[in-house]
Structures are given as C-alpha cells and as structure tokens.
Amino acid sequence: MKPVFIEGIGIISTRGRGLNKFEQALKEGWVEPTVSADGRKAYRVPKDALIDYNILKKVKRSDRFSRLTVFAACDAIHNSGLDIADLDKSSIGIIVATAFGPHATIFKVLEDIIDYGEKKVSPTTFAHSIHNAAASYVASALGCTGPVMTTTQFYFSFQQALLLASSWLNEGRLKKVLVGIVDECSPAMEYICEEKLSVAQNGKMSPLSCLKQPKFVPGEGSAFFLVSHDSKKKKYGAFTEIEITGDSHGWSDVDLSIIGTNAMGGSEEVYKDVLNEGIPVAAYSSIYGGFMTGNAFECVAAALMLKNQTQYASANVDGAESWNVVEKSKKRELNQIQCISHNNKRQLAFIKMMK
Amino acid sequence: MNNSYKNDLTEIRQKVKQLLVSNLGQLEMLDPAEIKDDVALFGEGLGLDSLDALEIVVLLQKHFNIEIKDMNEGREVFATVDSLSRFIQMNASKDEN
Numbered sequence: 001m002k003p004v005f006i007e008g009i010g011i012i013s014t015r016g017r018g019l020n021k022f023e024q025a026l027k028e029g030w031v032e033p034t035v036s037a038d039g040r041k042a043y044r045v046p047k048d049a050l051i052d053y054n055i056l057k058k059v060k061r062s063d064r065f066s067r068l069t070v071f072a073a074c075d076a077i078h079n080s081g082l083d084i085a086d087l088d089k090s091s092i093g094i095i096v097a098t099a100f101g102p103h104a105t106i107f108k109v110l111e112d113i114i115d116y117g118e119k120k121v122s123p124t125t126f127a128h129s130i131h132n133a134a135a136s137y138v139a140s141a142l143g144c145t146g147p148v149m150t151t152t153q154f155y156f157s158f159q160q161a162l163l164l165a166s167s168w169l170n171e172g173r174l175k176k177v178l179v180g181i182v183d184e185c186s187p188a189m190e191y192i193c194e195e196k197l198s199v200a201q202n203g204k205m206s207p208l209s210c211l212k213q214p215k216f217v218p219g220e221g222s223a224f225f226l227v228s229h230d231s232k233k234k235k236y237g238a239f240t241e242i243e244i245t246g247d248s249h250g251w252s253d254v255d256l257s258i259i260g261t262n263a264m265g266g267s268e269e270v271y272k273d274v275l276n277e278g279i280p281v282a283a284y285s286s287i288y289g290g291f292m293t294g295n296a297f298e299c300v301a302a303a304l305m306l307k308n309q310t311q312y313a314s315a316n317v318d319g320a321e322s323w324n325v326v327e328k329s330k331k332r333e334l335n336q337i338q339c340i341s342h343n344n345k346r347q348l349a350f351i352k353m354m355k
Numbered sequence: 356m357n358n359s360y361k362n363d364l365t366e367i368r369q370k371v372k373q374l375l376v377s378n379l380g381q382l383e384m385l386d387p388a389e390i391k392d393d394v395a396l397f398g399e400g401l402g403l404d405s406l407d408a409l410e411i412v413v414l415l416q417k418h419f420n421i422e423i424k425d426m427n428e429g430r431e432v433f434a435t436v437d438s439l440s441r442f443i444q445m446n447a448s449k450d451e452n
Contacts, residue, residue: 053384060381061406112417120417122378124410 001241003354004166005234007176008080008226010072011300012050013288014043014219017071019079022297023304025287026312027329033203033217033289040190041203043219043289058141061124062133065102069134069182070141072222076178077142080226080235084142091175093146093168094138096182097161099154099292101131104186134182146174155265155343157181158296159351162242169229180224181293193218197263205286207261209319210271216263219289223296225303236303240336241352250274250350255334256311256326257281258298260341263290270346275323282326286315295341299351302337306355309334367440368392374414375436379407392437400435408433421446 011018014034015025025031033041050067059070073094077084106129112121127133132150139148147168151161158181165177193199193216200206200215207214227239241251250257257279259271275281284301285294305311313329314320339351372387375396382390382401394400397408411433415421421443423429432442 056384062380116417120413122410122413124380124406 001166002170002229003231003238003240004162004169004227005229005231005238006225006227006236006303007233008076008078008082009224009236009300009303010075010077010079010180011221011223011297012045012068012072013221013297014045015288016046017049018075019300019304022300026284026301026304029313030204030286030315036187036190038187040194041199041217042185042190043217044185045220055141059137062137063102063105063125063128065105065182065184066128066134066137068184068220068222069096069180070137072180072182072224073138073178074141076180076224076226080233087142087144088175089142089144090146092142092144093165093174093177094135094144094148095161095165095177095179096135096138096150097157097179097293097296098131098150098152098181099157099183100189101152102129102133103189104184105129107186107188138178155262155292155341156244156349158293159242159244159349162239162351165227166239166242169227175230176226176228178224178226180222181296182222183220183291183293185218185220190218193263204316204318205261205290206316206318206320207259207268207271207283207285208281208314208317208321208323208325210268210321212267212269214261214268216261216290217286218263219285219291219294221288221291221297223300225299235307237306237353237355239351240354241350244347244349246345246347248348248350250338250340250348251336251352252279254279254336254338254352256302256305256337258302258337258339259283260295260298260339261285261290262292262294262341264292264344265342266344268342270342270348271340272321274340274348277322277324279324280311280326281323282311282314284312284315295339295349295351298339299353302339302353306334306337306353364440364444367443368436370418371436371440371443374418375411378414379403379410381407390436393435395435396433396439411439415443419443419447
C-alpha cells in the first residue's frame with residue numbers, strides 16, 4: 001500500500017473537543033464514565049463540545065450525530081493548517097465510517113410514528129435519519145464538491161473507509177481525502193448494551209486481560225484524518241498497511257501494538273493469537289469507551305505517539321496477561337505502530353502506521 | 356387537543372416558544388423567554404424559512420392536533436408567536452364546541 005500521509009486530525013471524545021484534550025486524556029489515563037439519570041454508565045461527549053456558532057450556522061438544522069461529524073471534520077482541516085476558504089474543494093473526497101449511523105434520530109422517527117402517526121413525523125428529523133446525512137453536512141459546511149461516501153461495515157467500518165481513501169488517492173482522482181468515523185450513544189443503545197451485553201459495573205474495561213466474556217462501557221465520539229499522498233504535507237506520520245483477515249498474525253516489525261474494544265465483537269481471547277511478549281502492547285479504550293469504530297481513536301493515539309515519540313501508559317492494566325504491557329508513559333523511539341481490532345468471527349483487522 | 360390551553364393565551368405562548376426552540380435547530384441557542392410575542396417568525400425577526408414553516412405545521416398537528424389546510428391562512432397565522440398562539444386558542448375552542 002502506498003503510504004497515506006496524515007496532514008491533520010480532528011477528534012471529539014468524552015474528554016471534549018480537540019486533539020489536545022485527547023492527548024491530555026492519554027496522559028491522565030482512566031477516569032470514571034458519566035452516569036445518566038437512569039443510572040447507566042457511558043463515555044459520552046459533553047454538550048459544550050458541540051457548541052461553536054461559526055460551524056453551527058452552517059449546519060443549523062443538523063442533529064447531534066451530524067454535528068459530531070462536522071465538528072471533527074472541520075477540526076481536521078484546521079489542524080492541518082489549511083483554511084477552509086482556501087481549500088481546493090473539487091479535489092477533496094469525504095468518507096464517513098460508522099457502525100450504527102444516526103440511530104438516535106432513527107429511533108426518534110420511529111417513536112414519533114408510533115406515538116403520533118406517520119403524518120406527524122418531522123420531515124427534517126426523517127431526513128437526518130439517513131446514514132449519509134452527516135457526510136453531506138460535512139460537504140456542505142466545507143463547500144466540497146468531490147465524492148462523498150458513508151461506509152458501514154459494522155466491525156471494520158473505519159478500516160474499509162481507509163482502504164477506500166487509499167484507492168481514491170491511488171486513482172489520482174483526488175489530492176486529499178477527509179476520512180473519519182462517528183458513532184454515538186443514545187438511551188436506546190445504552191439500554192441494549194445493559195440488557196444484552198456485559199457492562200463493566202466498576203466502569204473499567206480491561207481489554208488487556210483478553211477475556212472470553214469481556215466487560216465494557218459504551219463510548220461515542222468522532223475522529224477525522226485529512227490524508228494525502230503528499231509526504232511534504234505529513235504532520236502525523238502515515239497509514240502504511242491495512243489488513244482484514246482471519247489468519248494474519250499482524251506485523252512483527254512494529255514497535256507497539258494497540259488493541260481495541262468494540263464491545264460487540266465477543267471474546268477478546270482472539271488477541272492472544274497475535275500478541276507476543278516481544279512487542280509492547282497497549283490499550284486505551286477504557287479512556288473513551290467501547291464502540292465499533294473506536295479503532296480510529298487508537299489510530300489517533302498512535303499518530304500522536306509517533307509524532308511525539310512518546311508511548312503512553314495503558315489506561316487500565318488490571319488482569320493483563322503476561323504480555324509486554326505498556327504500564328508507564330515515557331519517551332521512546334517509535335517508528336511503526338499497529339492498531340488491532342476484532343469481530344465476532346475471530347477475524348482481526350490491522351492498521352499499520354509509521355512515523 | 357390539550358384542554359388546558361383553551362383559555363390561557365399566556366400558557367399557549369410559552370408552550371409555542373418552547374416548541375420552537377426545542378424543534379427548530381436555528382433557535383436552539385435561544386431562551387424561550389427571550390422571544391417576544393410580537394417578533395416576526397420569518398424573514399427579519401427570528402429568521403425562519405420555508406422548511407421551518409413545514410416543521411411548524413407538523414408541530415401544530417403533533418402537539419395541538421390542529422391542521423393547516425389553507426396556506427393563505429397559514430401566512431397570517433405564522434406571522435408571530437402571538438398570532439400563532441391565538442390561532443391555537445381559537446381552534447382549541449372550536450374543537451371543544
């Protein structure tokens with residue numbers, strides 16, 4: 001795969017909006033999740049993270065899902081040093097990856113149909129229940145006229161989006177691609193998680209323990225990468241390999257492996273097949289919660305570590321197997337990092353990044 | 356229809372303001388109490404547009420069971436919070452009669 005260089009990153013997590021807040025979260029480690037009025041734990045994005053009048057006036061009817069998307073996408077552009085007004089708008093593609101799409105809005109439409117009848121459903125709300133609405137808002141807010149796509153592949157949506165971005169750049173049809181993820185919590189989602197999955201009542205996920213029946217805490221957020229083939233514009237390293245497979249053992253030439261938690265992928269024992277004592281391993285999902293596209297957050301963490309040449313301590317090492325677990329933050333030479341996630345069929349997805 | 360709105364225009368106005376703020380994205384930053392009864396809903400004033408008019412039609416159906424059938428009537432009704440509230444009050448009374 002031809003390296004896909006990262007020019008800018010935007011991220012919104014439970015710690016708020018911005019790369020600095022995410023980096024601070026990596027340094028601080030685990031904190032208690034938020035608790036809803038009905039007592040459910042989740043790592044939710046704070047309300048004030050989605051207040052910015054300059055952006056909101058461009059997306060004034062948008063729902064929360066679209067705002068999570070647009071804010072992170074705009075931040076990725078700003079983070080690259082580009083001004084939105086100066087963008088070559090026909091040469092930027094947009095790819096939004098999501099596992100569940102705007103499900104909170106979808107539920108709202110369905111509830112309104114049940115409560116009031118289909119004639120009394122808000123047409124605007126219905127329009128937002130479409131998966132591609134968020135990506136369209138990004139295009140509209142930025143004024144981009146290039147291709148716009150939403151990818152949904154449940155467990156590996158982000159990996160598919162990255163592969164597509166790489167293809168678009170390889171074809172030469174675009175100079176840059178804004179590729180990212182978004183997924184949100186909602187009362188319905190949290191209810192389902194509580195009833196059907198195993199939520200960690202102490203608020204701590206422990207992916208490093210590779211449990212057969214892992215416990216998790218739902219999370220949400222959005223992250224975008226502005227990427228290109230232009231090495232001169234590189235700010236945070238590059239994506240160099242992406243592999244989705246049932247039999248791969250990943251790469252042995254990396255300096256660090258980061259494993260993720262997607263909550264619905266079942267047993268995390270599958271990680272035992274690919275982790276070895278030689279390569280340090282870390283996990284950060286207990287900082288921002290478990291969600292299907294959370295692997296993009298691990299990639300943001302990897303990008304920051306490659307840039308800063310610093311490895312951050314795993315957020316929770318309770319019950320960790322005897323891997324070479326990263327327990328302390330420290331300066332270290334890091335040339336390549338792989339981010340690993342899994343699905344419920346014991347397939348693994350690997351994203352390799354380089355300095 | 357909610358009978359409690361029958362005669363209390365003040366209560367209807369408050370309810371209308373709350374509905375506008377909580378359902379129309381561009382007003383969400385406003386405090387309902389900040390909206391004056393006689394401020395124009397469309398154009399200058401609150402700056403609503405035709406898509407918002409559609410939302411208001413749905414809100415009237417959903418929360419007051421009132422249907423706007425004549426768009427000429429709708430123009431006058433949607434002029435201000437006050438005109439909208441009076442329309443709701445009038446139709447609530449008609450329905451009960």
